[in-house]
Every structure is written in structure tokens, then in C-alpha cells.
Amino acid sequence: MIPHLRRITAVCAVLAAALTACGTTDGERPAPAVSPVSASPSSTRPPVLAPGPGGLTPVFEHGPRTRDKTVAFTFDADMTADQGPRAASGEHFDNPGLISALRALKVPATVFMTGRxxxxxxxxARSLGHDPRFEVANHSWSHYAFTADCYGLPTVDADGMRADVERAYASLRTAGVPHAMPYFRFPGGCYDQRALRAxxxxGVTAVQxxxxxxDAFATDADAxxxxxxxxxxxxSVVVMHCTRSAAPTTEQVVRTVxxxxxxRGYRFVKxxxxIGRSGGHR
Structure with missing residues (x-):
């Protein structure tokens, strides 16, 4: 989890800003939709973006700005590798009330889940993975940053980035998530060309x-x-969090928003x- 800040850099954005595009698409047909590290094959392949120049991991920020008003709520289920002792002492990194609210309101959503x-x-994790209202995607195993200077997060070496993503998919499989999506969200939203190359x-699309x-660390639900x-x-793609201790207002926000x-005429989608409506383009 990172603080509520608003800033944009050329290569990294955190939970306080929309990202600029570090990897662009090249207009090719979409790449194979099922990641080599997905939890298990599915009869229906989820859509992904075509790779960027040189095969770089593509980055998706929002869907088409059409008159069809669609919006996707996304929730980061954050837990950093070294937070086990805090969980053991009673800190809650989950948020069952939020999930219950989404179910009661019949809101589909995409949950970006760390392996930890x-x-x-x-x-x-298993319950979310088996509920057709939700899709579970990858948020790394460690929740360590994939770039330097990402708001104090520990960093993953370039040589370890791919393994961290693969380890997260392995954790999702072990937890019983049957079809983890081929979507990846960088911890803190921070990425650069090196991370996209790694x-x-x-076969994943990076989703910003x-x-x-x-909502991160916010106490004013109205704000x-x-x-x-x-x-x-x-x-639009909206980023929120599924972590009681660090995003305590999110359930209330969802129930109001x-x-x-x-x-206003919006329809909620995953x-x-x-991505499917984007036709393979960012």
C-alpha cells in the first residue's frame, strides 16, 4: 500500500495519478490471451492487448471513450512480503465487508491480488476466483516495486521481476483460483521500459x-x-483497494458511488x- 499522492512521471505513476504510457501498442492483432503463467487453461480466452514495439509488455489505462457509458472498478488486494507479522498480530489486509457490498450491489469488479x-x-481468494462477478488478476507476489523510487517500497531486481509474477500465479493456483486473468498491475503503479521488457x-497486459x-489511507469517505x-x-478504470487497515473508507465509498x-447512466464492467472493446489497442 502506498500513500495518497497525486503525481505523474514519465515512467512511473502511483496511486495518486494516472500513468503516462511507457509502452505503446503497434496495431498488431492481439497476442495470445492466456498467459503462460495463468492458473489454468480456460475454454474462453480473455482478451489481451497486442505487444508493444519489440514485444514489450503492453499497457492498458482505459477503455474506449464511447457513448456507451461503461466503467471498471478495480481493487488492489495488497500485502507486502514482509507484512506477515502484522497480519499475525491482527492487522486486516482483507476487506470482507467491501466484497459483500459489491455482491449486494451486483457490481462486477477486477481484483488485482498479490500472491502474499x-x-x-x-x-x-478462492471465493473470489469462483464468483463469476469477479475476475482475479496478478499484482505480483511480493508487492515490491519494479522501479526505483516508488514511494518507499522495497524493489525487485530486473532479474527477479518475471519470477515474482510467476510466483504470484503459483500462489493463486494454490489458493484455488481456477482462472487467474492474464492481467498484471505493477505495485505502486510504477513501471519503466526495463520492467516492461522483463x-x-x-502474455500479460499491464493494467493501470x-x-x-x-482511498489509500483516506479517512474522509466523502472526499x-x-x-x-x-x-x-x-x-474509465478506477483504482481502489481491498485492504481494511490501509483503506478503511472504501466500502462506504462504493455504497455511495x-x-x-x-x-448517471453508467454500467459496471470488468x-x-x-480490453475486449478496445480491439487490441491501448
Whole structure:
């Protein structure tokens, strides 16, 4: 989990800003949709973006800005590799109330889950993985940064990036997630060309966002609600968190934002639908 900050850099964005594009697509047909490290093969392959120049991992930020008002809620289930003792002492890195709210409101969502989180909460990971309303994607195993200077997160060496992603998929399989999606979210949202190159060949699409909820460490649910409502456009990807201890207002925000966006004519979709509607382009 990282603090609520708003900034954009050329190569890295965190939970306070939408990313600039470090990897562009080249207009080719979409790459094979199932990642070599996905939990298990599925009869229906989820859509992915075509690789960028030189086979770089493609980056997706939002769907088409069409008159069809769609929006994707995404939730990062963060747990850093070294946070085990905090969980053992009673800190909650999960948020069952938020998941219950999404189910009650009938909101589909994409959960970007760290392998460490799945190791800590296997029953919850399995439940999400078997619920057709949700799709589970990869948020690394360690939640260590894939670039330097990513808001104090420890870093993964370039040689270890691919292994960290593969280890996360292994944790999702072990927890009982049957079809982890070929989507990856960089910890902290931080990436650069080296990171995109390190993950080339895995078959994953890196998924960022264009709306920062600001729920990380927030205590003012109304402020977070306003930020989401002010930022959403057709095709938006909203980043939020599924971590009680570090995002305590998220459930309340969801319960307020969902009916208002529906009143405005928005339809909630998973990231996979937005990517599919993009036709293989960023």
C-alpha cells in the first residue's frame, strides 16, 4: 500500500495519478490471451492487448471513450512480503465487508491480488476466483516495486521481476483460483521500459487506470467519493483497494458511488470487457 499522492512521471505513476504510457501498442492483432503463467487453461480466452514495439509488455489505462457509458472498478488486494507479522498480530489486509457490498450491489469488479495476500487469505481468494462477478488478476507476489523510487517500497531486481509474477500465479493456483486473468498491475503503479521488457513473453497486459480514487489511507469517505465521481468518464478504470487497515473508507465509498454512477447512466464492467472493446489497442 502506498500513500495518497497525486503525481505523474514519465515512467512511473502511483496511486495518486494516472500513468503516462511507457509502452505503446503497434496495431498488431492481439497476442495470445492466456498467459503462460495463468492458473489454468480456460475454454474462453480473455482478451489481451497486442505487444508493444519489440514485444514489450503492453499497457492498458482505459477503455474506449464511447457513448456507451461503461466503467471498471478495480481493487488492489495488497500485502507486502514482509507484512506477515502484522497480519499475525491482527492487522486486516482483507476487506470482507467491501466484497459483500459489491455482491449486494451486483457490481462486477477486477481484483488485482498479490500472491502474499492469497497465501494469507486462501479461502477469500478462492471465493473470489469462483464468483463469476469477479475476475482475479496478478499484482505480483511480493508487492515490491519494479522501479526505483516508488514511494518507499522495497524493489525487485530486473532479474527477479518475471519470477515474482510467476510466483504470484503459483500462489493463486494454490489458493484455488481456477482462472487467474492474464492481467498484471505493477505495485505502486510504477513501471519503466526495463520492467516492461522483463515481463515480455509472459502474455500479460499491464493494467493501470485513469481515475485515482484516493482511498489509500483516506479517512474522509466523502472526499474519496467526490474524487471518483469527478474523475469517471466513459471507459474509465478506477483504482481502489481491498485492504481494511490501509483503506478503511472504501466500502462506504462504493455504497455511495455505485447508485450515483448508475443514476448517471453508467454500467459496471470488468477490465476484460474494456480490453475486449478496445480491439487490441491501448
Amino acid at each position: 495476500w492469497a497465501d494469507q487469505y486462501p479461502a477469500e 515481463l515480455s513473453g509472459l 487506470w485513469d481515475v485515482v480514487s484516493g 474519496v467519493t467526490r474524487q471518483v465521481l469527478d474523475g469517471v468518464k466513459p471507459g 455505485v447508485p450515483e454512477l448508475r443514476r 477490465v476484460s470487457e474494456l
